[in-house]
Amino acid sequence: MSFFIFFWLVSSIYGEETSSSIISSLTNISWSEGDDGDIFKIEITGNFEFSYAYLQSPYRFFIDVSPVESNMMENEFPVGIDGIERIRIARQDEKKIRIVFDLTGPIRYKDIVKDSSGITVVFPPRLKKISIDVSGNDKGFLNIVTGSRKVLVPEVFSLINPDRIVIDIPNTTIMSDKYDVQASPPITEVKISQFSIYPPSVRVVISSNTPLPWNLEEISAPGVASISFPISSLSPLSLSKPVIIIDPGHGGKDPGAIGPSGLKEKDVTLDVALYMKGLLESKGYQVILTRTTDNEVSPNGNSAREELEARVVLVNSNNKAVLVSVHCNSANSPIPGGIEVFYWRDEDKPFAEAVCNSLSDATGRYNRGVKKGEFFIIKNVNVPAILVEALFISNPTEEKFLMDPLFRRKIAGGIVSGIIAFLERKQ
Numbered sequence: 001m002s003f004f005i006f007f008w009l010v011s012s013i014y015g016e017e018t019s020s021s022i023i024s025s026l027t028n029i030s031w032s033e034g035d036d037g038d039i040f041k042i043e044i045t046g047n048f049e050f051s052y053a054y055l056q057s058p059y060r061f062f063i064d065v066s067p068v069e070s071n072m073m074e075n076e077f078p079v080g081i082d083g084i085e086r087i088r089i090a091r092q093d094e095k096k097i098r099i100v101f102d103l104t105g106p107i108r109y110k111d112i113v114k115d116s117s118g119i120t121v122v123f124p125p126r127l128k129k130i131s132i133d134v135s136g137n138d139k140g141f142l143n144i145v146t147g148s149r150k151v152l153v154p155e156v157f158s159l160i161n162p163d164r165i166v167i168d169i170p171n172t173t174i175m176s177d178k179y180d181v182q183a184s185p186p187i188t189e190v191k192i193s194q195f196s197i198y199p200p201s202v203r204v205v206i207s208s209n210t211p212l213p214w215n216l217e218e219i220s221a222p223g224v225a226s227i228s229f230p231i232s233s234l235s236p237l238s239l240s241k242p243v244i245i246i247d248p249g250h251g252g253k254d255p256g257a258i259g260p261s262g263l264k265e266k267d268v269t270l271d272v273a274l275y276m277k278g279l280l281e282s283k284g285y286q287v288i289l290t291r292t293t294d295n296e297v298s299p300n301g302n303s304a305r306e307e308l309e310a311r312v313v314l315v316n317s318n319n320k321a322v323l324v325s326v327h328c329n330s331a332n333s334p335i336p337g338g339i340e341v342f343y344w345r346d347e348d349k350p351f352a353e354a355v356c357n358s359l360s361d362a363t364g365r366y367n368r369g370v371k372k373g374e375f376f377i378i379k380n381v382n383v384p385a386i387l388v389e390a391l392f393i394s395n396p397t398e399e400k401f402l403m404d405p406l407f408r409r410k411i412a413g414g415i416v417s418g419i420i421a422f423l424e425r426k427q
């Protein structure tokens with residue numbers, strides 16, 4: 001449903017037709033709601049030239065038209081729709097008049113075109129309000145309200161370093177330099193900007209202390225959008241969420257086991273651990289790696305035992321954590337293959353089982369089951385700990401799998417699914 005308001009400004013005031021061939025007349029200004037914004041029609045008869053520009057302090061957009069009939073009085077008309085306060089018409093000189101749109105902020109136009117009936121200006125829907133609602137029990141919302149008459153389809157994506165969520169709202173202009181948004185944990189800051197002018201789009205950036213999983217809610221009402229994120233499950237419960245420490249086995253001068261064609265265990269374990277980190281962080285977990293490059297955790301030159309002790313010290317400095325040490329298996333024969341997961345304390349057996357089953361499912365490799373194993377790191381840390389042996393690097397077929405970056409991602413995904421299944425079952 002559209003509405004129209006007409007201001008009859010000039011209508012054939014002049015009896016003399018002689019001048020109309022040279023001088024044009026401003027006859028009417030009207031506006032209506034279109035699907036893509038507010039359409040202002042400035043009806044002008046005859047031939048004319050026009051130019052337009054923005055001015056600041058205060059914000060206004062103006063169109064100069066010339067030559068135009070000189071009977072125009074200075075006039076002012078309230079508009080009052082989403083930041084377009086009024087239109088003023090002022091004579092600049094004998095030939096030129098200026099049509100001024102008084103704006104509440106840097107409102108961009110979408111289109112301005114001249115045709116045989118005059119000039120049409122379209123202003124895209126304005127961003128009216130952004131608010132954060134964390135009053136719910138488990139979900140918080142970032143609510144966006146625009147003047148759009150269509151269902152809003154923003155593009156949402158996450159960025160890291162620092163952690164933030166980006167929401168791009170197409171065909172929208174900001175209407176103010178400053179939106180009053182009260183950031184509330186886990187959201188630390190909300191930034192709003194005119195990301196693009198032609199075509200107009202608004203960007204909202206939400207910063208948070210930790211990686212924030214988000215969901216774009218499905219809303220059928222026009223002009224609004226809502227992004228939800230976990231809160232009480234993230235604030236009280238996230239405090240109860242353990243830090244996940246991933247220990248990529250070996251590193252630096254210790255290559256670990258070496259495959260028949262030369263693949264080094266230390267390279268596979270680091271790559272898998274880095275993939276795991278990304279996956280877990282996207283699920284809202286905090287992740288620590290004992291190493292993030294091809295190096296030792298202890299200072300160079302230390303013994304293998306000192307190296308493992310350094311890793312244990314690192315793990316035990318986190319009082320609420322779980323440890324997953326990632327390795328590849330190796331045998332003297334090329335035949336053995338598959339997946340094994342070790343635990344030391346009996347209470348960690350279900351943790352090992354969850355990861356072993358999930359990893360075997362994800363990779364399709366033989367499930368050798370879980371075993372109690374006296375490995376230094378899982379025996380000496382004081383948090384729940386397992387040691388994953390992902391495939392046999394000594395098996396030529398499995399070595400090829402371990403060389404493949406896509407397969408390494410599969411391994412990471414399998415281990416991560418098992419960790420999450422175990423942690424969520426436990427809660």
Ligand SMILES: [Zn+2]
Nearest residue numbers: 249256327328
């Ligand atoms: Zn190893």
